[in-house]
Amino acid sequence: MGAELDKTRKTGRGPRPERGDTARQGTLRLLAAVEAGATLDEAAAAIETLEPAARARARRLALEVLRRVERCDALLAPHLARRPRPEIMRVLRLATVELLALGEAPHGAVNAAVSLCRGLGGKGQAAAGMVNAVLRKVAASADAWAALPPQRLPDWMRGPIVSQWGEDVAIAIEAAQEAGAPLDLTPRSGDAPGETLPTGSHRLPSTTQISALAGYDGGDWWVQDAAAAMAVRVLNPRPGERIADLCAAPGGKTMQLAAAGAEVTALDISSSRLARVAENLERCRLKASLIAADALEWRPDAPLDAILLDAPCSATGTVRRHPELPLIRDGSALSGLVALQARLIDHALSILRPGGRLVFATCSLLPAEGEEQLAAALARNPGVTVEPAAAPGIEPGWLTPQGALRLRPDLWPDRGGMDGFFIACLRKSGAKS
Numbered sequence: 001m002g003a004e005l006d007k008t009r010k011t012g013r014g015p016r017p018e019r020g021d022t023a024r025q026g027t028l029r030l031l032a033a034v035e036a037g038a039t040l041d042e043a044a045a046a047i048e049t050l051e052p053a054a055r056a057r058a059r060r061l062a063l064e065v066l067r068r069v070e071r072c073d074a075l076l077a078p079h080l081a082r083r084p085r086p087e088i089m090r091v092l093r094l095a096t097v098e099l100l101a102l103g104e105a106p107h108g109a110v111n112a113a114v115s116l117c118r119g120l121g122g123k124g125q126a127a128a129g130m131v132n133a134v135l136r137k138v139a140a141s142a143d144a145w146a147a148l149p150p151q152r153l154p155d156w157m158r159g160p161i162v163s164q165w166g167e168d169v170a171i172a173i174e175a176a177q178e179a180g181a182p183l184d185l186t187p188r189s190g191d192a193p194g195e196t197l198p199t200g201s202h203r204l205p206s207t208t209q210i211s212a213l214a215g216y217d218g219g220d221w222w223v224q225d226a227a228a229a230m231a232v233r234v235l236n237p238r239p240g241e242r243i244a245d246l247c248a249a250p251g252g253k254t255m256q257l258a259a260a261g262a263e264v265t266a267l268d269i270s271s272s273r274l275a276r277v278a279e280n281l282e283r284c285r286l287k288a289s290l291i292a293a294d295a296l297e298w299r300p301d302a303p304l305d306a307i308l309l310d311a312p313c314s315a316t317g318t319v320r321r322h323p324e325l326p327l328i329r330d331g332s333a334l335s336g337l338v339a340l341q342a343r344l345i346d347h348a349l350s351i352l353r354p355g356g357r358l359v360f361a362t363c364s365l366l367p368a369e370g371e372e373q374l375a376a377a378l379a380r381n382p383g384v385t386v387e388p389a390a391a392p393g394i395e396p397g398w399l400t401p402q403g404a405l406r407l408r409p410d411l412w413p414d415r416g417g418m419d420g421f422f423i424a425c426l427r428k429s430g431a432k433s
């Protein structure tokens, strides 16, 4: 490797662009957008000109880097006389992840990084020699890399997690975030590709090409994390029940409700997001009534048998799939979200028939949006009780003392984890039927 890299440096000519360089350039654009405060989904426009395969690779590489920014910087720091410009730092982080986390051949990853630098123009040209030299040292630093801990969650996330479950759980969640997330499918009915999990979801490697899987065109399944699929399983919808999904988009849970034979009304405040529910229902040949409305202002014609409230939240439970969230959020939105969730719970209870059930769910790891939110809701609403969460595959350790389901990324460590979720089934007082 050394000789080849030296030749590159001495001749002053950049290595010929190799296949994959466009994906790497896309990764750098995604990383720059995230540094400017965008989510990866919001940043997608920056790579829309790439071919689909390159786009998918660009996003995959960006995810891998975002899971390890802190670890990369710690490894790189001793090799840098001073911190390079942000665009050079992004090239160094990408190559470090390719070399040490993804096991790319050193000559390919280093030459690509040098080529990316040269493509940045004057300042990049000037940094190419330094990048080459630093990455040669990085390539020989596997032991130092292995000794570095996974990226730490920011304090606004970590503090509540440590208070609730202790330091070891915070460390395990950080390890799960670095490991990333597999691809989970929910079958419409019957079968779907992949390993069947105890809870009924199907699991495949994260690198699976979704559109190439059997049953995609026929809508036999949809992509949904195994933890996310549990909210409807806990609700246990029955054929013919009148059920509202108050925060429905993009519609994974609406489809579960419809597939169970319920008469579903799906609301979302965002009409553009509701359009995605319509597309998803159509692909999977399922039906629901769609309403673009603020759930706080909506009242059905007749009280409902059941309600699913998958409320807007910090989304901290999805850090494995959205590693940019800890980097671009600061927790300042939390109190507003907690207040909105409380109002949505109280309103949902007011439109539920006596004896009806309300499943409150958040993809959050923060007790304020889970355990504490539930305790406050019970205190505000005398007569409302918690039905202990029950569904196939639920392990006893996943239940809280209140009877809610607490799912975390560090659960199922040998199976590939799951997203963080809090799910509680509330029963309104009155006739059960």
Ligand SMILES: C[S@@+](CC[C@H](N)C(=O)[O-])C[C@H]1O[C@@H](n2cnc3c(N)ncnc32)[C@H](O)[C@@H]1O
Pocket (backbone or CB within 6 Å): 246, 247, 248, 249, 250, 251, 252, 253, 254, 267, 268, 269, 270, 273, 293, 294, 295, 296, 310, 311, 312, 313
């Ligand atoms: C966590 S997501 C729902 C995910 C969805 N249940 C699924 O499984 O695909 C929360 C949704 O709530 C919607 N939302 C936020 N505030 C709302 C409100 N006041 N009324 C109705 N929908 C709302 C957002 O637009 C967003 O689509």
